[in-house]
Amino acid sequence: MQGNPSSRRHLLQATAGLGLAATVPAAPKAWAQGPARGEALRIGVMTDLSGPFAGAGSQPLFWGAEVAIELFNERGGAGGRPVQAVTADSQSKADVAINEAERLLGQEKLEVVTGIYSSAHAVPLSQRFEQAKKIMWITSAIATAVLKDKNFQYIFRPTVHSDQYAEGSISVIQENAQSKFGAAPERVRIAVIYEDGPYGTGVATGIEQQCKARNMLLVMKEGYSSSAPDLSTMITKLRRERPDVILHAGYNPDITLFLRQARSGGLRFKALIGHGAGYSQIDRLAETFGADMNGVCNVDPAGTQMLDHSKLSPDAAALAQEFVRRFQAKHRMNDLPTHASMGFNNTWVFLENVLKPTVARTGGMTADALRQSALQVDIPVGGTIQGYGVKFNPPGHTMSGQNERSVAVVMQYENAKAKVIWPSAIAGGPPIFPLPAGHPYAAR
Amino acid sequence: MNIFDPFLIEALINGILLGGVFALPVLGLNLVFGVVDVVWLCYAELVMVGMYIVWYLYNQMGWPLWMAFAVCLPCLAVLGVLLHVLVVRPLLTAPPINQVLATGGVLFVLQGGATLVFSTEFRSLGVDMPPMEVWEVFISGTKLSAFIAALVGAALLWLFLKYTYVGTAIRAIARDREVMPLMGVDPRRIYLIASAIGGSLAGLAACLLLVQLDVHPFVGLSFGPITFMICVMGGLGNMLGGFLAAFLMGVIISVGGFWGTTEWSYVFAFLFFIIMMFVRPRGLFAR
Numbered sequence: 001m002q003g004n005p006s007s008r009r010h011l012l013q014a015t016a017g018l019g020l021a022a023t024v025p026a027a028p029k030a031w032a033q034g035p036a037r038g039e040a041l042r043i044g045v046m047t048d049l050s051g052p053f054a055g056a057g058s059q060p061l062f063w064g065a066e067v068a069i070e071l072f073n074e075r076g077g078a079g080g081r082p083v084q085a086v087t088a089d090s091q092s093k094a095d096v097a098i099n100e101a102e103r104l105l106g107q108e109k110l111e112v113v114t115g116i117y118s119s120a121h122a123v124p125l126s127q128r129f130e131q132a133k134k135i136m137w138i139t140s141a142i143a144t145a146v147l148k149d150k151n152f153q154y155i156f157r158p159t160v161h162s163d164q165y166a167e168g169s170i171s172v173i174q175e176n177a178q179s180k181f182g183a184a185p186e187r188v189r190i191a192v193i194y195e196d197g198p199y200g201t202g203v204a205t206g207i208e209q210q211c212k213a214r215n216m217l218l219v220m221k222e223g224y225s226s227s228a229p230d231l232s233t234m235i236t237k238l239r240r241e242r243p244d245v246i247l248h249a250g251y252n253p254d255i256t257l258f259l260r261q262a263r264s265g266g267l268r269f270k271a272l273i274g275h276g277a278g279y280s281q282i283d284r285l286a287e288t289f290g291a292d293m294n295g296v297c298n299v300d301p302a303g304t305q306m307l308d309h310s311k312l313s314p315d316a317a318a319l320a321q322e323f324v325r326r327f328q329a330k331h332r333m334n335d336l337p338t339h340a341s342m343g344f345n346n347t348w349v350f351l352e353n354v355l356k357p358t359v360a361r362t363g364g365m366t367a368d369a370l371r372q373s374a375l376q377v378d379i380p381v382g383g384t385i386q387g388y389g390v391k392f393n394p395p396g397h398t399m400s401g402q403n404e405r406s407v408a409v410v411m412q413y414e415n416a417k418a419k420v421i422w423p424s425a426i427a428g429g430p431p432i433f434p435l436p437a438g439h440p441y442a443a444r
Numbered sequence: 445m446n447i448f449d450p451f452l453i454e455a456l457i458n459g460i461l462l463g464g465v466f467a468l469p470v471l472g473l474n475l476v477f478g479v480v481d482v483v484w485l486c487y488a489e490l491v492m493v494g495m496y497i498v499w500y501l502y503n504q505m506g507w508p509l510w511m512a513f514a515v516c517l518p519c520l521a522v523l524g525v526l527l528h529v530l531v532v533r534p535l536l537t538a539p540p541i542n543q544v545l546a547t548g549g550v551l552f553v554l555q556g557g558a559t560l561v562f563s564t565e566f567r568s569l570g571v572d573m574p575p576m577e578v579w580e581v582f583i584s585g586t587k588l589s590a591f592i593a594a595l596v597g598a599a600l601l602w603l604f605l606k607y608t609y610v611g612t613a614i615r616a617i618a619r620d621r622e623v624m625p626l627m628g629v630d631p632r633r634i635y636l637i638a639s640a641i642g643g644s645l646a647g648l649a650a651c652l653l654l655v656q657l658d659v660h661p662f663v664g665l666s667f668g669p670i671t672f673m674i675c676v677m678g679g680l681g682n683m684l685g686g687f688l689a690a691f692l693m694g695v696i697i698s699v700g701g702f703w704g705t706t707e708w709s710y711v712f713a714f715l716f717f718i719i720m721m722f723v724r725p726r727g728l729f730a731r
Contacts, residue, residue: 049564050559050564050661051564051662052564052660052662054564055564055565055566055660059564092662196707222705222706222707223705223706223707224706224707225706225707225710227665227666228666228706228710229462229465229657229666229667229670230458230462230465230697230698231706232458232461232462232584232587232698233455233458233459233697233698233699233701233702233706233709234701234706236451236454236455236458236582236702237451237701237702239451239582240451252566252658253566253657253658253660253663253666256566256568256658257657257658260572260656261584263572263575264572264573264574264575264582264584264585264586264587265575265582265584266575266577266582284565284566287568288566288568288570288658
């Protein structure tokens with residue numbers, strides 16, 4: 001019709017070019033600064049900087065890693081050599097994550113990639129890294145299934161895994177059943193809802209196992225797609241089952257959808273406990289729901305600002321304060337997202353306790369040398385900014401590569417600040433159960 | 445099975461209200477396809493742009509909500525016209541795959557542009573209406589209002605198409621694209637008008653969705669794919685068919701989720717779609 005073939009072709013080319021520009025991940029960015037000099041040590045940092053996961057914790061995960069690398073380089077790097085991060089945006093898509101991993105391994109020829117926010121990405125990536133015999137250092141993805149019974153040699157996860165999340169939430173219910181909910185633990189009605197990827201499924205499976213083991217009453221277990229446009233039928237079913245406590249494993253758009261539709265759907269409960277991911281982004285949730293988030297709980301590794309730093313080792317306490325200062329100077333948040341601490345802490349453990357000794361020992365870094373160093377890491381409890389220690393399960397263990405000293409805590413939000421309520425040994429105060437009468441979600 | 449189970453009735457009502465959410469983008473897509481014969485693969489992203497416009501005017505600029513809504517519609521109409529003039533018109537005689545790729549390219553441009561401008565943060569309008577409770581059945585005030593607005597929008601569109609000269613010309617050109625120019629209808633003008641109306645419907649859908657969903661650059665993934673599926677199921681280009689299919693699909697998802705699980709509800713919906721494609725390949729309501 002209109003236009004000549006040439007202009008059509010140009011328009012198509014331009015449109016396709018623009019489309020590609022939007023889909024192709026941002027050009028790899030590298031930074032290396034500070035007093036460390038010499039040939040840079042290149043490590044991969046793969047997170048989701050776009051797509052739904054970015055807003056559900058992956059962005060602060062990256063920012064935390066960024067601060068860790070900057071600080072590490074300022075302090076002299078590894079043997080005077082700076083770390084240069086080769087970044088990759090997996091765009092909240094598993095296929096992009098796999099392609100980016102191929103790029104990092106094939107073109108960039110990296111020996112180690114850190115990061116990995118989503119368990120849905122970690123499951124296929126771990127197989128690929130193991131096959132390539134390169135280190136994958138998981139700083140966030142929590143699904144137990146990533147490591148369980150795999151006997152991986154090159155995959156390490158210093159952070160907690162989903163079974164520990166389940167242990168945390170069920171423990172806090174069991175320990176407070178009689179005193180707070182007015183019922184024996186086995187009579188408290190529990191419902192679990194979860195996004196149906198490896199993360200949510202892992203948490204929900206762990207909760208089901210915990211309930212079974214402790215003879216507690218799980219009245220409903222239901223998954224949903226995190227991109228579902230409507231959850232109102234699930235809310236209707238929750239109302240029918242009358243749970244006292246709702247346990248939720250979700251990302252961000254689905255959590256806000258659930259909370260909004262729960263309110264308009266007349267859903268009431270005595271407690272709501274999230275399990276990391278979207279529930280860790282309290283600034284965002286509070287921005288949307290304000291005081292409605294008061295009393296909502298979350299299970300996660302502790303954000304460093306929640307801990308009593310006098311109980312950390314002096315080095316860890318000083319590092320924690322330095323991290324918080326630098327992070328807030330850059331990003332100014334009301335309360336640091338847990339993922340920021342996870343990104344910093346787990347990257348720092350790698351840099352300081354794996355990379356540095358490897359470079360000192362071998363003069364460089366190969367995946368096998370890094371692996372040897374990782375297996376030697378022995379940080380006692382209180383030795384990291386998140387309070388837990390680090391020692392990896394050896395090959396042959398059912399959770400080979402998992403940090404056996406990782407700890408999840410249960411926290412409760414009040415005015416957009418988190419307070420640890422479990423385990424009681426480090427709790428900042430007693431939990432507020434049930435939700436107070438004036439709360440819009442409080443059971444009547 | 446107790447058909448008077450209030451929870452089942454609530455699920456049924458939820459399904460009908462959900463159909464209202466799908467109906468407007470389905471109408472817009474079908475209108476454009478019926479007239480211009482090009483699928484706007486980026487339609488859900490146009491809705492996303494509209495959601496950002498409303499959010500920005502209401503939450504950032506402090507405009508009254510009704511005024512933000514009122515501005516959103518003409519903005520999206522202009523965007524629809526621009527999409528037609530800059531991307532669709534030069535490809536009208538090109539193979540369909542080129543048209544799909546081009547509008548698909550716009551999809552990524554809009555997603556990428558929104559990420560650059562607004563980042564990946566989830567933006568909420570922060571507006572909610574109290575629910576209504578009738579005999580243990582809770583009906584969301586927000587969803588009910590959106591549903592009524594969708595019905596009014598659809599009715600106005602129907603009146604326009606039925607009782608105005610331009611509307612008649614649009615329906616005529618949708619029936620026979622080749623002959624109508626011979627009858628004195630200027631297809632270029634009709635294409636522009638249809639694109640503007642299609643854009644406006646995306647704007648109205650944006651207003652109604654924003655009171656229910658947070659906006660982020662990838663929000664289109666939540667309702668875009670199912671919107672296309674409903675269009676095909678109702679008969680691509682068949683506005684009434686698409687409109688009815690939207691409610692049918694809403695009820696299947698909701699009641700299917702009630703009897704099964706939320707995960708399975710979409711499996712039921714897609715199974716129904718696949719079966720219908722075998723039984724009625726031109727669409728459930730194709731004439």
